[in-house]
Amino acid sequence: MPPAMTVTGPVEASALGHVLPHEHVFINLLAEYRAEGLLNDQSRMAEELALFRRCGGGTLVELTPAELTAGAAPDPLGLYRKIPNPTPGPPGSRAAANVHELRALSAETGVNIVMGTGHYRDPYLDKNWFDQTSVDEIAEGIVRDLTDGVAGTGVRAGIIGEIGADRWYVSAAEERSFRAAARAHNRTGVPITTHAARWPVGTAQLDILVSEGVDPRRVIIGHCDGVQIPEYHRDLARRGAYVQFDLIRGADDWDTASRVRLVVGMVRDGLIDHVLLSHDVCTVKQLKTAGGWGYTFVRTRFAELLVEAGLEPDEIEHILVENPRRALTGA
Template identity: 45%
Template sequence: MAARTGWRQRWRSGQSGSTPTTSSILPFPSVGSARRVLAGTSVRRASTGSANPKASSSRFRRADSVDSVQSVTGPIAPAQLGVTLPHEHVYINMTRTTPQDGYLNVADEIATELDLFVAAGGSTLIDMTNGELSDYAAPIGWSNDQRAMQQNPDTGSRSVANVLSTKQMSERTGVQIILGTGHYYGKYLDANWFDRNSTNKIADYLVQDLMDEIPGTGVRAGVIGEIASDLSHISALEERSFRAAARASRETGAMVSTHAATFPTGLAQLEIMEEEGVDPSRVVIGHADTVKSVDYSLELLKRGAFVEFDCLMTCRVGGEIVRPQIDRRIAYLQAVIEAGYAERILLSQDICARSNLRTLGGPGYTFVLQEFRAIAVEAGIDPDILRSISTDNPRAAVFGA
């Protein structure tokens, strides 16, 4: 509750204008304070503040960990997390970049996939669909209200339809689903929206999603992500998104999960996080397996971040295992384990297209727990380490020290 009070206080004392509420910020109806008191995220704050002088002067306080994390159906304690996929999507719209295969929006198909995940021993999925990827990312015909289907035009939050349909999917399948909040990359970003909002204000919206509600839903995000850059450099807009994410993490203790595909830009992403006073242990650098050098992953690990090999959706295509893709990732995994970083690796599939579904020939949500694990054990990786990577490591990343 202290963090929520701090957010309200900042608007009163740190910015001009009146204190915003859900109803005054947004075109969507508020669900009222009764639904906002879904059991709260309890924050453990560092007693010494930030070692970064610039970050220390920020109005944002520093929080290094949390005692519980919010799922779409309520809070989860560390012992309840179980076998976890740390970077996935339930409903998503990526048609701006993959128009032929960029929708996940067929509820029965997704329910079947999640049922397979549960049958394989899975418990929790972290859904990294951010504001931009939530546009019309809900089952076909879910709502005739275009406002509910679209990314929130004021706060940049996920669409109401995306959040509530994801909650329904969690209730239907029993999978614990934790939502991310934040912004994607380059061509997905609305430059006019960024022009209208300061970096601190964008951070405030993220804090609102985490500590109050994703507007109009009564549901709170549990982590920050995926925060994205997609080229060999970080653009000015993307840098502002990363800085806002860092400030929201310092305020709430929430984990930050990033998108850094193909190019080794996770190093620059981590540098921004550190400049803003975020402990590297609260940062997960995503898609590290798409960078064709294990030295990149080792450098990130050396600097204290979590490294995520999460593009395993490329390892099963058309119902067939793609050995070059999986063999390279297993070689990377062996290298980082041998270097002593087994406790800081995360594995996921990043299901983000219909062709990724197992029933359509892709890996589905079970590949990490089934084929990948079997091939990794055959290659000599300790099965106990693999089990820990899917249980202990996500718990450490989500909840912190």
């Protein structure tokens, strides 16, 4: 298998271990979550990653778009600490210091971190820039992050995303972002992962990517468990895409049981190869150090519940290790 690109360099597929394919380490979501939407404490996040490592975790895919990082996101009131960015890139380019912090955390904790690139969704997109910039120019910036590294760092992204749609449709700016991501993928072979929350918009997202020549087997449709429509999940999987249940946080018993049913249903329908599991940690209250489950719930309690629901341990290992390894490397 080809290696996966992490913030510390290429890592052989066999060394990735248990992979969380959709998470955040540093993120600024203050525009939507006033009190909880800021993860920017490096020491605290080091402890969260160490807890993941101690429960058997190996790799975390960090999908914070630059529009949501502290070095690039709007901060009119100065609510979060400043991260200097001496070599700013175009809109949607990560701050160099943010990337250096990710690399330092990976080295400190031993957790492999695969970093994403690309653009997020409305209303975070810079509409004027998208209106004035061609799809190929946008794609060129994504390719640079994947092949040369984020400006001022030499650290290469290893996945395209999360790119997304805010509503039940893909807006004009979002479509331009998706087409740019597809063209960057076609030049690099790097997988694409999406944000498709609350509505079954993953179908439209996949249609756009396929129209640009992307193989559905290289596409991860995210937040599928936010849309509790099993037929939607099966349709995506049968087209070849990965169906990612990534809002697994142990919020309450009903919430967790519904996700157990979704996973078991996919497995029983012969679609185990298309299932990915993660938490999408993005607020303070979700951290284990704040009383939540952090990055550990999938590997621990959720895996136990899958066994109780009838899955075999080797089936769970297939979902947690083999599927994300294949999604990241294409092999």
